[in-house]
Amino acid sequence: MLEIQRIRNEKEAVIEGLKKRHFDARPIVDELIEVDASWRSKKGELESIAAQMNQISKQIGILFREGKTEEANAAKAQTGELKAQETTLKAEVETLEATITGLMYQLPNVPNELVKAGKSEEDNEILEEVGSQRTYDFTPVPHWDLADKYNLIDFELGVKVTGAGFPIYRGKGAKLQRALINFFLEEAENAGYEEFIPPHVVNEASGYGTGQLPDKEGQMYHITEDDLYLIPTAEVPLTNIYRDVMLPDGDFSIKLTGYTPCFRREAGSYGKDVRGLNRLHQFDKVEIVRIEHPDNTDAALEEMINHVKGLLQKLGLHYRVLRLCGGDTGFAAAMTYDFEVFSAAQEKWLEVSSVSRFDTFQSSRLKLRFKNADKKTQLCHTLNGSALALPRIMAAILENNQTEDGIEIPEVLRKYTGFDSIS
C-alpha cells in the first residue's frame, strides 16, 4: 500500500508514475485527497468531543467521591447531547476511514524510475540473452511426450486423482524434481539465506500483508470453512513471518528461503499455453525473500538477479532477462525482472523466475519497520524472487537435454539424482 503521506505530498508524482502502468490514478487520488481532508476535520471534531466527555466524566468521578451526588447527577444529565454528537461523528469517521482504505487498496505500487511505460508483455525490455540454442539432428520432442515416453510425469493420473493441472511425478521424474529442489535450496543456503518450511495455508491477514488480498482474491484457493487460503507462493508465509515486527536498529539484512508447493486457481487460462507443465494449479518453487534497509535495496536486487542467473547458468540453460514494463509489473511491485528459458521443442520462452522489489508497498501493510539512525520509525523494504519455479525448468531440461534415446541430467544435479541420464 502506498503511504497516505506520499499521496498528500507527492500527488502529481504518484499519478505520473502510475501512468507507466496505464493506470489512471487521478480519479482515485483526487477522491482520496478530498476524503482524507474531511476525515481529518471530522476526526478533529470527534476528538474534541471525546476530550469534553473525558473531562466531564472525570469531574463526575470527583464529585461522587466527595459525596456531591446531586451535582454529579446534574453533570450526568448534560452529557446526553455530547454523547449523541459523539455517536454520529464516530459513525461518520468510520465510514470515511473505510472509504480511504478501500481507495488505498485500489492503488498499485508506483513503478521504479527504470521501469518503462507499457501496456503488456509486448513492451517488456529484453536486457540480455545468455547462451544459445542447441542444434539437434532430430526433431526435439515436447516435454509432455518425453514425460510420457520415459514414465516421468503422469498427467492423466493427476486428472483422475485431482483434476487438470495437478500432475503426478513418478520414478525418475519425481527424483529429478526433488533433486532440483535440493539444488536450489542448497544454492540459496550458500548465498546466505536461512531455510524455512512454512505452512502451506495462510490466514486472511497474511494474504493482505503481502498484497494478494484483496487484489487477487480469485486466484487463491480459499478454504471457506476455516477461512484460510492455500499459498500461491512461499512469499506469503515467508514475508508474513515479519508482519508486525519492529527491527531494533537500522543494521539488518534478512534473507529467507523456502521450498513449498504453490497453488493457483488460474481461472480463465486455457489452450496451448496450459499444455504439459506450462501452467499448473499446483507446482513446486523455491523462493528467496529479503527484508532490507531502503539504502540497501538496489544492492539486494542486484544480488538476487545474479543469484538467479547463476542457477540458470549452472543448469546450462539458454535464458534471457527482461525488465517488465509498467503494465506488466505486478500490482505490489515497484520493479520486476523476469527470467525466461528457451524451450527447444516448443520453440518459445518460458518464464521461470520473477524477481521483484516492493519497496515499502508490502511493509506498510505488514507494519514491518525499523528504528533508523535518528531513532525514528521507518518502513523496511521487501524483495522476493523465485529461485526457481520448478515445472518450466523441468520442461526445459527435458526438452533441451534430450537425445534420440534419452535425457541427460545436468552435471550439477547428478549428486542429487544419483543417475546421469534417463532412458
Next chain:
RNA sequence: GGAGAAAUGGCAGAGUGGUCGAAUGCACUGGUCUUGAAAACCAGCGUACCGCAAGGUACCGGGGGUUCGAAUCCCUCUUUCUCCGCCA
C-alpha cells in the same frame, strides 16, 4: 471433539467501575560518583494518529455491548495452559 483456567508495557508482575497510559521490579538510555569498570544515587524510558505548536485522541489478546466513565462488568472470537477423548 468435551471440561476448566488464563491473556496487562521489552520481560516479570500489580491493578476487579472514577485523578489508570496503567504500581513495582528487571532490562534499557542519559547523568553524578570513579583512573576505568561495577555498585550506589538521580533522571528518562510504549505505539499510532491529528496538530506549526501547546495539546488532544486511541490502544491492557481481537471484535461488539452496558455506563456519564471500562484494564476492571456482559457477549463473542482467537490463542495459550491443564485434564479427558481421538489420532499420524
